[in-house]
Amino acid sequence: MTGAGRTILVADDDRAIRTVLTQALGRSGYHVRATSSASTLWRWVEDGEGDLVITDVVMPDENGLDLVPRIRRIRPELRVVVMSAQSTFMTAVKAAQRGAFEYLPKPFDLKELLAVVERALAAPQAEAAEKGEEEGEKLPLVGRSPAMQDIYRTVARLTTTDLTVMITGESGTGKELVARALHDYGRRRGGPFVAINMAAIPRELIESELFGHERGAFTGALTRGVGRFEQAAGGTLFLDEIGDMPPEAQTRLLRVLQEGEFTAVGGRQPIKANVRIIAATHRDLRQSIRQGLFREDLFYRLNVVPIRLPPLRERTEDIPLLARHFLDRARASGLPAKQLSQEAVERLKRHGWPGNARELENLMRRLAALCPQETIGADAIEAELAEAAPLAGSGAPEPETLEQAVERHLRAFVAAHREGLPVRDLYDRVLAEVERPLLRLVLSATRGNQIKAAAMLGLNRNTLRKKLRELDLPVVRGIG
Incomplete structure (x- = not known):
C-alpha cells in the first residue's frame, strides 16, 4: 500500500475506465472519487477535495484541458494528470502548456499510471507552466505508436525550458520537424528559428557562418558579416548534422556553450549568445568520439536532453496515418485528392523504408500526381516501389553500428x-x-x-x- 489515504479525483465519461482506475488506485491504498462529468469534478475541486486529479480530455460537458488552467488558478498545489485517446502531438503540448503535471495517451499501462500518480504526489511544487496562446490543431509530428508518444511527451515537457537538445536519427526521420516543434511551441517562439546544416557548408566557412566576421577578416570580407548566432538572437539555433562539424569549429562552439558569448572572426568585442541550441545528427557520435572525430566535452554540452527518432521500420503502425497525412498535404498543395485501399496500406507496411518518412511522403505526392484512379491500389504501390528501388541505395542510411x-x-x-x-x-x-x-x-x-x-x-x-x-x-x- 502506497496511497496513505490520499484522495484521487477521477473524471472520465467511460465507465469501464473509471472502474479500472478506481480498482487499481484503491488496491494501492488511495481513496478514489470518480465522475463522468467535468462540472462535478470542478465542484469537488472548488470544495477543496482531492490530492490529485486524473481527467480525460473529451467529456460530455467540457474539455478536460480547459479545466487545467482553472484548477491551477484556484488550487496551484493540486496536480493534474491528463489522459486522452486523442493521442496527438498537440494534445501533449496543450497539456504541458496549460500546466498539467503529466499527459498519458490511451490505452495506458496501469503500472505507468500508478508511477505517475506516485511522482505527482511526491514532486515538490513549482511555478505554473508558462501559458502559450491557443494553437490550432496543426500537426507538426504525426504518429500514435508508443515510440512517438514518448517523443510527444518529451517535446511537450521541453517547451517550458531552454535546455539544449540533441536529436538523433536516420536521414528522413524528421529531426528538423522536432526542432521546429520545440521552437514553435516553446518559450522562444516569438524569436527567429535559424537552421544551419554543417554538412552543406565548406569547412573553411563554417566559423564565419556561425559567428560572423569583421570587415577585412579574410580575403573577400568587404563588409561585416552577421553569423547565425546573431541572426538567431532571442530564438533558436538549429545545428543540423553536427557530426560533420570540423574540429576547429567544435572548439569554438564549445567555448560559446561554456562562456555564453562569442567573437566574430577577426573581431575582439564579445557578443552575448542569446540563443537556445538544438543539435541533430544521423551519425553515432559516441563512435565518432572513439575515432577522434568529435570532442567528448562538446558532446556532453550538447547532449543535455537526448531525443532519438525511430526509423519508420520501427513504427510501422504509424504508416497508415502518415500516408493519409501526406495525401492530405498533397491535396492542400493543389494535387488531386486520393485515398488508399486496405491492400495498398498493407503493402506500404511491408516496405523497409530506407528513406524513412521523407521517402513515404515523396511516394504519396508522386502517386497523388500520377495515379489515374481516386483510390490507390496495391499494384500502384508495388510499381512505384519497384521503380524507385535502384535509387534507394543513394539515400540509404549508413551501415548499422x-x-x-x-x-x-x-x-x-x-x-x-x-x-x-x-x-x-x-x-x-x-x-x-x-x-x-x-x-x-x-x-x-x-x-x-x-x-x-x-x-x-x-x-x-x-x-x-x-x-x-x-x-x-x-x-x-x-x-x-
Missing part, C-alpha cells in the same frame, strides 16, 4: 517484459551473445593462436582461456 544492432535486438526482451512474460538473467545472456561470436571470429583470424587472440582482444591469456571454458567454445581453426 554494433550498438544499434544490439539495441534493436534487445527491444524484443523489453517488449516481452512489458507484456508480462518472464525475462531473467538478461545481462549475462546479452554478454554471452556478444562474446561468443567475438571470440569465435578472433580465434579464427589468429588460426587458433590464443596468445595472438588475447593480444588482439586486449585480454590476459588466462582470462581468454577462462572465457572459452565458460562459453564452451572449442578452438577451431580456419572458420570465417
Whole structure:
C-alpha cells in the first residue's frame, strides 16, 4: 500500500475506465472519487477535495484541458494528470502548456499510471507552466505508436525550458520537424528559428557562418558579416548534422556553450549568445568520439536532453496515418485528392523504408500526381516501389553500428517484459551473445593462436582461456 489515504479525483465519461482506475488506485491504498462529468469534478475541486486529479480530455460537458488552467488558478498545489485517446502531438503540448503535471495517451499501462500518480504526489511544487496562446490543431509530428508518444511527451515537457537538445536519427526521420516543434511551441517562439546544416557548408566557412566576421577578416570580407548566432538572437539555433562539424569549429562552439558569448572572426568585442541550441545528427557520435572525430566535452554540452527518432521500420503502425497525412498535404498543395485501399496500406507496411518518412511522403505526392484512379491500389504501390528501388541505395542510411544492432535486438526482451512474460538473467545472456561470436571470429583470424587472440582482444591469456571454458567454445581453426 502506497496511497496513505490520499484522495484521487477521477473524471472520465467511460465507465469501464473509471472502474479500472478506481480498482487499481484503491488496491494501492488511495481513496478514489470518480465522475463522468467535468462540472462535478470542478465542484469537488472548488470544495477543496482531492490530492490529485486524473481527467480525460473529451467529456460530455467540457474539455478536460480547459479545466487545467482553472484548477491551477484556484488550487496551484493540486496536480493534474491528463489522459486522452486523442493521442496527438498537440494534445501533449496543450497539456504541458496549460500546466498539467503529466499527459498519458490511451490505452495506458496501469503500472505507468500508478508511477505517475506516485511522482505527482511526491514532486515538490513549482511555478505554473508558462501559458502559450491557443494553437490550432496543426500537426507538426504525426504518429500514435508508443515510440512517438514518448517523443510527444518529451517535446511537450521541453517547451517550458531552454535546455539544449540533441536529436538523433536516420536521414528522413524528421529531426528538423522536432526542432521546429520545440521552437514553435516553446518559450522562444516569438524569436527567429535559424537552421544551419554543417554538412552543406565548406569547412573553411563554417566559423564565419556561425559567428560572423569583421570587415577585412579574410580575403573577400568587404563588409561585416552577421553569423547565425546573431541572426538567431532571442530564438533558436538549429545545428543540423553536427557530426560533420570540423574540429576547429567544435572548439569554438564549445567555448560559446561554456562562456555564453562569442567573437566574430577577426573581431575582439564579445557578443552575448542569446540563443537556445538544438543539435541533430544521423551519425553515432559516441563512435565518432572513439575515432577522434568529435570532442567528448562538446558532446556532453550538447547532449543535455537526448531525443532519438525511430526509423519508420520501427513504427510501422504509424504508416497508415502518415500516408493519409501526406495525401492530405498533397491535396492542400493543389494535387488531386486520393485515398488508399486496405491492400495498398498493407503493402506500404511491408516496405523497409530506407528513406524513412521523407521517402513515404515523396511516394504519396508522386502517386497523388500520377495515379489515374481516386483510390490507390496495391499494384500502384508495388510499381512505384519497384521503380524507385535502384535509387534507394543513394539515400540509404549508413551501415548499422554494433550498438544499434544490439539495441534493436534487445527491444524484443523489453517488449516481452512489458507484456508480462518472464525475462531473467538478461545481462549475462546479452554478454554471452556478444562474446561468443567475438571470440569465435578472433580465434579464427589468429588460426587458433590464443596468445595472438588475447593480444588482439586486449585480454590476459588466462582470462581468454577462462572465457572459452565458460562459453564452451572449442578452438577451431580456419572458420570465417
